[in-house]
Amino acid sequence: METIYIQEVVTRDGLQMEDQFVPTEEKIDLINRLSAAGVDKIEATSFVSPKAIPNLRDAEDVMLGIDRKPDITYTALIPNVKGAERAAACKVDEVNLVVSASESHNQKNVRKSVDESFSGFTDITRFLAGTGIRINGSLATSFGCPFEGTIAENRVLGLIDKYLELGADGITLADTTGMATPKQVFQLCGKVLDHWPDLPLTLHFHNTRGMGLANVVEGIRAGVTRFDASLGGLGGCPFAPGATGNICTEDLVHMLIFMGYHVKTDFDQLIATAKHLETILGHDVPGQVIKAGKITDLHPV
Amino acid sequence: METIYIQEVVTRDGLQMEDQFVPTEEKIDLINRLSAAGVDKIEATSFVSPKAIPNLRDAEDVMLGIDRKPDITYTALIPNVKGAERAAACKVDEVNLVVSASESHNQKNVRKSVDESFSGFTDITRFLAGTGIRINGSLATSFGCPFEGTIAENRVLGLIDKYLELGADGITLADTTGMATPKQVFQLCGKVLDHWPDLPLTLHFHNTRGMGLANVVEGIRAGVTRFDASLGGLGGCPFAPGATGNICTEDLVHMLIFMGYHVKTDFDQLIATAKHLETILGHDVPGQVIKAGKITDLHPV
Numbered sequence: 001m002e003t004i005y006i007q008e009v010v011t012r013d014g015l016q017m018e019d020q021f022v023p024t025e026e027k028i029d030l031i032n033r034l035s036a037a038g039v040d041k042i043e044a045t046s047f048v049s050p051k052a053i054p055n056l057r058d059a060e061d062v063m064l065g066i067d068r069k070p071d072i073t074y075t076a077l078i079p080n081v082k083g084a085e086r087a088a089a090c091k092v093d094e095v096n097l098v099v100s101a102s103e104s105h106n107q108k109n110v111r112k113s114v115d116e117s118f119s120g121f122t123d124i125t126r127f128l129a130g131t132g133i134r135i136n137g138s139l140a141t142s143f144g145c146p147f148e149g150t151i152a153e154n155r156v157l158g159l160i161d162k163y164l165e166l167g168a169d170g171i172t173l174a175d176t177t178g179m180a181t182p183k184q185v186f187q188l189c190g191k192v193l194d195h196w197p198d199l200p201l202t203l204h205f206h207n208t209r210g211m212g213l214a215n216v217v218e219g220i221r222a223g224v225t226r227f228d229a230s231l232g233g234l235g236g237c238p239f240a241p242g243a244t245g246n247i248c249t250e251d252l253v254h255m256l257i258f259m260g261y262h263v264k265t266d267f268d269q270l271i272a273t274a275k276h277l278e279t280i281l282g283h284d285v286p287g288q289v290i291k292a293g294k295i296t297d298l299h300p301v
Numbered sequence: 302m303e304t305i306y307i308q309e310v311v312t313r314d315g316l317q318m319e320d321q322f323v324p325t326e327e328k329i330d331l332i333n334r335l336s337a338a339g340v341d342k343i344e345a346t347s348f349v350s351p352k353a354i355p356n357l358r359d360a361e362d363v364m365l366g367i368d369r370k371p372d373i374t375y376t377a378l379i380p381n382v383k384g385a386e387r388a389a390a391c392k393v394d395e396v397n398l399v400v401s402a403s404e405s406h407n408q409k410n411v412r413k414s415v416d417e418s419f420s421g422f423t424d425i426t427r428f429l430a431g432t433g434i435r436i437n438g439s440l441a442t443s444f445g446c447p448f449e450g451t452i453a454e455n456r457v458l459g460l461i462d463k464y465l466e467l468g469a470d471g472i473t474l475a476d477t478t479g480m481a482t483p484k485q486v487f488q489l490c491g492k493v494l495d496h497w498p499d500l501p502l503t504l505h506f507h508n509t510r511g512m513g514l515a516n517v518v519e520g521i522r523a524g525v526t527r528f529d530a531s532l533g534g535l536g537g538c539p540f541a542p543g544a545t546g547n548i549c550t551e552d553l554v555h556m557l558i559f560m561g562y563h564v565k566t567d568f569d570q571l572i573a574t575a576k577h578l579e580t581i582l583g584h585d586v587p588g589q590v591i592k593a594g595k596i597t598d599l600h601p602v
Binding site: 104107108144146147148149178179181182183184207208209210211212213214216217218237241242243244248251254255258259260284287288289291292294295296298299300301 | 405408409445447448449450479480482483484485508509510511512513514515517518519538542543544545549552555556559560561585588589590592593595596597599600601602
């Protein structure tokens, strides 16, 4: 049985979009529940400016407050050396760098050109050298940019190369606004894994236009085994009010289990955690299996 | 470019589940808009007892009231000879017969054994002989039954054979409660098309657990080119309150177009019709592209 690795991003990508600040102790408890359910990686928080993302202003308290399991990678998004210092002080296992494949999206997102972002990453990798902290390089808008449209495959390959030259240990291709199609995923991931067969490659999909799980299936067919997902399908897209966000962790795990893949995550604990998330937030989440039950939940005649 | 055929079921599978009766003239107008958008087939209504499904009590008025285009197949579900007589009087192009692959689901749905259903179909085919009306045979719960669970592939193959012996012109495998997984779809459809390479085979998916479009992609990979879908994703599942229904026509067409398939349907007219559907119903529909826009709808920086 092929193993697929589940990487949870709800406390970073999900909670940063919520209207209300989730109390620090609730975040810590949520991450502990996810650790107990047995995901492979947790992007716990983001060491950005509290002014930029007030919802994640408790990054240190969250990172230092959680119970860490040795077989789970605890990662955090960092934008600069200051973020790297804060993350390192909390002894994260990994930092996640993000630059957009599209110039206009990177300008809009972090007010830097792509080159300026990579120049900043050089300072970060210099700071982290020798700390043992791994570096993951994420490419936002890899499958399309909401301002520019199509992103050339060669541009994505070139930016992966830049990350690897910097010493990145893994790469994430992110479909930031849900523009990837299954065919495109199969083609682009096939090319990436042709160039770098041993690259730890993650796919980060949003379900904005309903294609999220179809994109996962085609990613697996191309050889990818690592997927980001958000509990309850939390998250969203600033360009599409009402649209769903990240692919939903429990829907993803449900599909993979019933397709016969090995997934470390305990599905029932995951669903219970998603229901707990609804009580924390005080609203329903977009996930579907939480409403429909798993396919083996039979009904009396 | 490979052509994929879009078969619209909203006025049958969608409206039958709505809390309110949609006025006959609205149904006729909706079907006319769908015809104008250019789908390949429309399941306009169901000639069942008005007591069983009050929402479709206007089957004759709808079928006789619509403007029919010569390149679109207008079909209707029928349960028995009486339904066949009513449908024939309205000069439908095709009738759609339905039996469940699972005994318990068929009992629950139509209070007959599977054999009793097929015995009734014999009377229907005898009645329709020489009328020129085509017959489609649908197998509900082909990918799993909410009471019995897994359905053996050989059982599905055997029931297809029974339909073909009766003279059915086409077969639909329906995932009535959204239990199909992408791997299962690829395997089962591959076997069906191995046995009957020229069979006009339709897949009818529900998106109950988020796998709907992934199942379409795997169906196409197995060689299937005909898919049922419901405008706005209308429909639902009596066992999963709040769960989404049929796969959404505009989300399906959007995905197929951007995967490079040829689809006759005009996407913009389809989206306009889905928005119109929301005004008829007075509530939002579960479709996603209606909220997010198509992937080529770019935003100003």
